[in-house]
Amino acid sequence: MKNKKTARKYSSPIVAKLLSELTPAEELQHRTKATLAARLDDLINARGWGKSEFAERANKNPSEITKWLSGTHNFTVETLAEIALALDMPVAELFAPKQIQVVNKIKIVVTVKEVEPSIKYVTPMGHLVSGSPNYFSGEHHGVMFPLTTRMHQA
Amino acid sequence: MNYEIVELEEFSGNKATIYSVIMEEDEVTLFDHFVTENMAEYKTELKSIAGRLQQIGRTTGARANFFKLDEGKPGDGVCALYDDPDSKLRLYCIRYGNVAIILGGGGPKPPGVRAWQEDEKLTLEAETIMEVSKDIMRRLHSGELEWSKDGSQLLENPTIADDEE
Numbered sequence: 001m002k003n004k005k006t007a008r009k010y011s012s013p014i015v016a017k018l019l020s021e022l023t024p025a026e027e028l029q030h031r032t033k034a035t036l037a038a039r040l041d042d043l044i045n046a047r048g049w050g051k052s053e054f055a056e057r058a059n060k061n062p063s064e065i066t067k068w069l070s071g072t073h074n075f076t077v078e079t080l081a082e083i084a085l086a087l088d089m090p091v092a093e094l095f096a097p098k099q100i101q102v103v104n105k106i107k108i109v110v111t112v113k114e115v116e117p118s119i120k121y122v123t124p125m126g127h128l129v130s131g132s133p134n135y136f137s138g139e140h141h142g143v144m145f146p147l148t149t150r151m152h153q154a
Numbered sequence: 155m156n157y158e159i160v161e162l163e164e165f166s167g168n169k170a171t172i173y174s175v176i177m178e179e180d181e182v183t184l185f186d187h188f189v190t191e192n193m194a195e196y197k198t199e200l201k202s203i204a205g206r207l208q209q210i211g212r213t214t215g216a217r218a219n220f221f222k223l224d225e226g227k228p229g230d231g232v233c234a235l236y237d238d239p240d241s242k243l244r245l246y247c248i249r250y251g252n253v254a255i256i257l258g259g260g261g262p263k264p265p266g267v268r269a270w271q272e273d274e275k276l277t278l279e280a281e282t283i284m285e286v287s288k289d290i291m292r293r294l295h296s297g298e299l300e301w302s303k304d305g306s307q308l309l310e311n312p313t314i315a316d317d318e319e
Contacts, residue, residue, distance in 0.1 A: 004300070004309040007173060010160035012182070014189050018204040019164055030205035031213055038214045069219035070236040071206060 037071040042098060043087055058086035155289055159256065159308060164204075167212030171306045174257040175286055184282070185245075185257040192243060196262065199241040206235070207257075215252035223249075225270065225280060230287040232280070234260070244276060246283045248290070253306040256290075258283030 022030075044054045051069070055062040060082075067073050068083075075083075077091075084091040156178035162185070165172035174183035182190075189200055210216050226232025231248045245260040259279040270276035290308075293299040300309050 004311055006302075006307050006309060007159045007161045009163050010174070010176075010183065011163045012186050012189075014186055014193075015162065015164045015204060018189065018201055019208060022201055022205050026201070027205060027208075030202070030209050034206065034209040034214045034220075037219060038217055041217060041219055066219070067239065069217075071209075071214070071217070071220045072202075072236055072238050074239075 033073060033075075034071040036075060036094065037069050037073065039094060039096075039098065040083065041069050043089075043094075047087070054086065058082055155285055157286060157289075159290075162257070165207045165211040167208075169213060169215040170211050170252065171254045171308075172207060172211050172257065173254065173308065183257070184259040184279075188245060188257075188259040188261070188279075191259075191261065196241070196243050199238060199243040202238050202241070203235065203243070203245060210255070216249055216255045217252055218249070221247070221249055226284045226287060230284060230291065232284050232287050237263075244270070246270075246280050248283060248287045250301070251305055253304070254301075254308070256283075256286065258286065 044051070047054075049057070051065045052062050055065045058065070068075070068079075080091050080094060084094060087094075157175045159173050159175050160183060162172045162174055162183070174185040176183050189204075192200055206220075210220065214220075220236060221233040222236055223233045225234050225246065231250060233247060233249050235245045235247060237243055242263040242265075243260065244263045246258040248256040248258070250256075259282065261273075261275040261279060263276065264273060267273045267276070270280040290299065294301075298311055300311060301307070302309055
């Protein structure tokens with residue numbers, strides 16, 4: 001069987017020339033606009049709000065929020081202050097890197113009812129589950145283990 | 155339709171893979187044509203687009219908010235990269251989640267034009283990328299193409315591709 005092929009890598013002289021003409025300041029401006037838009041999007045989503053709800057809280061038209069999130073907007077201090085107020089957080093936090101949520105302890109309880117006799121269920125820890133109805137639980141400290149339950153056809 | 159999908163080295167990064175297509179009997183990509191056609195009049199806008207595509211590939215991924223979605227038919231992924239507030243240079247592409255995009259062509263959006271259907275050049279470019287999207291969907295469905303496990307790389311299955319030739 002032949003291996004699957006990835007697309008050919010293509011280097012474009014005209015694109016390389018365009019990029020070489022970007023000054024370090026311009027590159028940083030693009031990065032800052034894009035990351036700020038991404039951060040704002042994450043903060044809105046983390047609150048469970050849609051664009052319209054955020055627009056209402058910021059007292060703006062939803063089309064204005066679309067511009068803010070487009071990665072092209074040149075934010076003024078005035079706008080950043082309005083955003084920070086609407087999100088109830090300091091302006092400086094808009095520039096903070098995304099926090100990675102670390103789960104130190106997780107307990108998973110899975111209840112299986114009416115197990116099909118021909119299927120053997122195996123927990124992520126490798127424990128065989130049989131019988132019907134059935135119940136097992138897993139508890140682990142430090143890292144998360146996958147939520148998936150492997151199923152093996154008998 | 156015959157074309158080759160190529161990965162653009164200048165833009166792709168660990169956040170998104172950025173592709174374009176080379177049409178049959180051509181040597182450069184649709185995106186290269188877009189740049190060449192608009193270089194004289196819109197160089198500043200092109201530099202901005204290039205800078206943003208680089209950030210999409212390396213820093214943020216292809217977030218939905220960066221694109222004007224639903225420019226094509228329902229579900230075909232055809233969209234347009236948002237222009238700078240003062241620019242009206244439109245670039246069409248196909249977005250596959252946050253991790254991959256295929257760049258097509260585009261052109262200036264004349265004043266008064268609200269939709270690509272109202273401009274001959276934009277119609278040509280939008281319809282071309284819509285055709286590419288349709289064909290890619292067909293090839294994904296047949297198994298000739300598939301996405302890598304992380305969804306960022308288009309893979310070709312040579313066995314099926316050879317059978318269809």
